[in-house]
Amino acid sequence: MTSLQLTNAMSYKLSANISPKVCSFRPSSQLGFLHSGHWSRKSFRDGRLTVVRSDIAGNESEFDGLSDSSNSNSGVVDEEGGEKEVEEMEKQGVMLGIDRDGSGSVIALHLIPPSGEVATESYHDEVAEPKDEDEGIEEEKIQTRVTYNIVFVTAEAAPYSKTGGLGDVCGSLPVVLAGRGHRVMVVSPRYLTGNSADKNFAGAIDLDRRTTVHCFGGEQEVAFFHEYKKGVDWVFVDHPSYHRPGNPYGDIHGAFGDNQFRFTLLCHAACEAPLVLPLGGYTYGEKCLFIVNDWHASLVPVLLAAKFRPYGTYKDARSILVIHNLGHQGVEPASTYMNLGLPSEWYGALEWVFPTWARTHALDPGEAVNILKGAIVTADRILTVSKGYAWEITTVEGGHGLNELLSSRRIVLNGIVNGIDVLEWDPSSDEHIGFHYSADDLSGKAQCKIALQKELGLPIRPECPMIGFIGRLDYQKGIDLIRWGIPELMEDDVQFVMLGSGDPLYEDWMRAAETTYRDKFRGWVGFNIPISHRITAGCDILLMPSRYEPCGLNQLYAMRYGTVPVVHATGGLRDTVENFSPYAGDGSGEGTGWTFSPLTKESMLESTFLIRTKFHLTADVKNSYIDLQRSQVNMESIDEKRNAKRLHLGNSCHSIRASFRVDLYGSAIYSMIGKPEYGNTGMEKKPSKVLRIC
Numbered sequence: 224m225t226s227l228q229l230t231n232a233m234s235y236k237l238s239a240n241i242s243p244k245v246c247s248f249r250p251s252s253q254l255g256f257l258h259s260g261h262w263s264r265k266s267f268r269d270g271r272l273t274v275v276r277s278d279i280a281g282n283e284s285e286f287d288g289l290s291d292s293s294n295s296n297s298g299v300v301d302e303e304g305g306e307k308e309v310e311e312m313e314k315q316g317v318m319l320g321i322d323r324d325g326s327g328s329v330i331a332l333h334l335i336p337p338s339g340e341v342a343t344e345s346y347h348d349e350v351a352e353p354k355d356e357d358e359g360i361e362e363e364k365i366q367t368r369v370t371y372n373i374v375f376v377t378a379e380a381a382p383y384s385k386t387g388g389l390g391d392v393c394g395s396l397p398v399v400l401a402g403r404g405h406r407v408m409v410v411s412p413r414y415l416t417g418n419s420a421d422k423n424f425a426g427a428i429d430l431d432r433r434t435t436v437h438c439f440g441g442e443q444e445v446a447f448f449h450e451y452k453k454g455v456d457w458v459f460v461d462h463p464s465y466h467r468p469g470n471p472y473g474d475i476h477g478a479f480g481d482n483q484f485r486f487t488l489l490c491h492a493a494c495e496a497p498l499v500l501p502l503g504g505y506t507y508g509e510k511c512l513f514i515v516n517d518w519h520a521s522l523v524p525v526l527l528a529a530k531f532r533p534y535g536t537y538k539d540a541r542s543i544l545v546i547h548n549l550g551h552q553g554v555e556p557a558s559t560y561m562n563l564g565l566p567s568e569w570y571g572a573l574e575w576v577f578p579t580w581a582r583t584h585a586l587d588p589g590e591a592v593n594i595l596k597g598a599i600v601t602a603d604r605i606l607t608v609s610k611g612y613a614w615e616i617t618t619v620e621g622g623h624g625l626n627e628l629l630s631s632r633r634i635v636l637n638g639i640v641n642g643i644d645v646l647e648w649d650p651s652s653d654e655h656i657g658f659h660y661s662a663d664d665l666s667g668k669a670q671c672k673i674a675l676q677k678e679l680g681l682p683i684r685p686e687c688p689m690i691g692f693i694g695r696l697d698y699q700k701g702i703d704l705i706r707w708g709i710p711e712l713m714e715d716d717v718q719f720v721m722l723g724s725g726d727p728l729y730e731d732w733m734r735a736a737e738t739t740y741r742d743k744f745r746g747w748v749g750f751n752i753p754i755s756h757r758i759t760a761g762c763d764i765l766l767m768p769s770r771y772e773p774c775g776l777n778q779l780y781a782m783r784y785g786t787v788p789v790v791h792a793t794g795g796l797r798d799t800v801e802n803f804s805p806y807a808g809d810g811s812g813e814g815t816g817w818t819f820s821p822l823t824k825e826s827m828l829e830s831t832f833l834i835r836t837k838f839h840l841t842a843d844v845k846n847s848y849i850d851l852q853r854s855q856v857n858m859e860s861i862d863e864k865r866n867a868k869r870l871h872l873g874n875s876c877h878s879i880r881a882s883f884r885v886d887l888y889g890s891a892i893y894s895m896i897g898k899p900e901y902g903n904t905g906m907e908k909k910p911s912k913v914l915r916i917c
């Protein structure tokens with residue numbers, strides 16, 4: 224039984240026992256249609272209609288239609304009759320052609336929708352659909368039939384290098400894709416900082432392959448180091464410019480001045496790697512899919528188009544630009560262009576002219592190059608890390624100047640919410656926390672809170688609501704709002720812990736606030752992964768007042784650890800945190816956290832206030848939960864019965880299906896790469912509930 228559903232990107236869902244099925248539209252002089260489980264393709268030849276019939280197995284037979292009198296859709300027709308046929312076919316849906324893989328199996332059907340059909344779903348039969356959300360976390364082993372050579376290019380990949388969410392995603396998603404049977408390589412720099420972090424690269428060996436990159440007016444020799452781990456080829460580009468103290472982008476003095484040079488090297492080297500590195504004995508070759516992450520990797524699709532394809536190389540390669548943060552675009556003076564190793568005629572791809580108001584003086588022509596823009600115009604697909612953010616970046620408010628360009632590429636723009644590494648972030652086995660817990664036994668969470676209070680030197684008060692913040696101290700994260708709100712918040716009976724590094728202004732403020740509010744506030748300046756786990760486990764509430772948030776990972780970690788996220792309703796935060804409503808679920812209340820809007824100090828404080836008053840935190844170690852109590856202020860009109868409602872932390876753990884999200888992301892990319900040049904078959908699913916209130 225074959226059934227079809229049209230996607231908005233002109234592709235069909237096939238729920239039949241053939242595979243794989245990524246279908247797309249392709250103009251053709253041939254027309255076809257589906258009937259009786261067969262696909263028929265028709266073409267006019269010498270004024271006569273020829274019918275080529277294909278069965279599900281892909282076997283084709285050609286006939287003129289007369290011989291198939293049983294078929295009302297076949298027969299010899301003239302051009303006029305052919306028009307009627309075409310009308311008829313359009314009503315039914317039309318197939319334009321079939322793609323096959325090397326073995327002759329059907330891998331794609333090119334279809335015209337039946338008129339009027341508007342369903343929007345896509346499907347890939349190797350991709351397991353989520354079952355019941357309450358099933359818990361079950362890692363399903365999904366193997367693909369068609370495998371690809373996938374090359375991630377990224378400035379960071381955990382655990383080798385990480386300053387934020389980019390590192391997390393590029394450290395975990397490749398492993399998931401490799402688990403599906405794809406051949407996956409991750410190319411990133413080999414950062415040596417002279418401290419203990421260098422041991423992260425200890426397992427990577429020199430492949431003894433050197434390649435010369437022509438850029439910035441000279442020749443640069445880069446080396447490749449390699450480690451095969453968790454099914455992934457981790458390739459590290461080595462060059463002296465990656466060997467210095469600090470993080471991948473800067474040090475205590477600010478951003479490195481030569482970042483453009485360092486990431487130009489990365490991109491050139493990443494394009495060479497699949498061609499020259501015999502990993503496991505043989506190279507990836509030209510037919511691969513590059514997944515380029517953020518501006519640091521954005522020269523890759525431009526290089527494919529400008530440097531390689533004119534010479535016949537990488538003709539079959541495809542690229543997906545993944546935008547983790549549009550706020551950083553790699554903009555440099557126009558004169559930088561000649562340093563990038565690109566042919567001069569490709570300047571237009573990177574050309575960027577600042578609006579008049581953004582120019583430094585009246586004679587400033589505002590000319591610049593924008594590396595991210597180069598990828599936006601040359602990549603085959605553009606992906607952001609949540610559906611909400613995919614829309615936001617096409618608006619003036621969220622587009623950082625690129626909204627019109629991104630809108631013009633809407634047909635290839637999609638948003639898929641990030642996944643998380645559920646092995647690293649698992650409260651029942653987390654190596655960084657002192658007490659483990661799960662949905663079945665939550666006593667560990669209360670112990671984690673006490674341990675955190677001890678570690679931070681705060682008064683040990685299990686009943687005191689504890690609010691946490693983890694993240695880069697950056698304008699994006701709304702730190703200024705926290706800073707303004709702290710004096711008011713500190714008047715209440717709460718404890719607040721912040722972990723972050725970044726803008727020195729906020730680092731200094733955190734230190735000062737710690738002195739002012741000795742018994743209530745702790746500001747941990749620095750980057751510390753174990754502490755981030757302990758804060759996630761020990762706090763009751765995680766605050767994320769991000770100004771914009773492409774996806775956000777900390778709220779996902781928090782929900783996995785039974786910590787209630789209180790977030791600004793923006794981008795991925797709005798997509799992943801379901802605002803609690805006490806009236807939902809027949810009055811029993813439903814939600815996965817708290818979202819607030821607008822982004823003001825008042826609404827942020829109000830939401831933390833609501834959660835602290837509605838959800839009275841109990842100190843019961845054995846039976847850890849947050850009691851939903853009637854708030855003096857807000858809950859007076861609400862049914863008496865609600866006093867008995869409880870937000871069981873256990874439920875939050877039960878309903879978390881974060882592994883599925885990783886899966887989904889992989890699935891979506893997989894279905895996208897099935898046919899990268901046409902249509903959009905990325906799956907879009909609302910993330911499953913992560914915290915349930917009963």
Ligand SMILES: Nc1ncnc2c1ncn2[C@@H]1O[C@H](COP(=O)(O)OP(=O)(O)O[C@H]2O[C@H](CO)[C@@H](O)[C@H](O)[C@H]2O)[C@@H](O)[C@H]1O
Pocket residue numbers: 386387388389391392547548608641693694695722723724749750751752755772773774775776777795
């Ligand atoms: N001081 C510190 N010490 C220890 N760990 C720290 C830390 N500061 C941050 N982290 C960790 O870094 C990660 C931050 O991830 P986020 O997704 O929240 O933000 P980021 O803005 O970096 O990522 C960008 O990319 C990701 C991935 O796509 C998007 O989710 C996000 O919206 C986008 O801004 C988390 O794992 C967090 O625990």
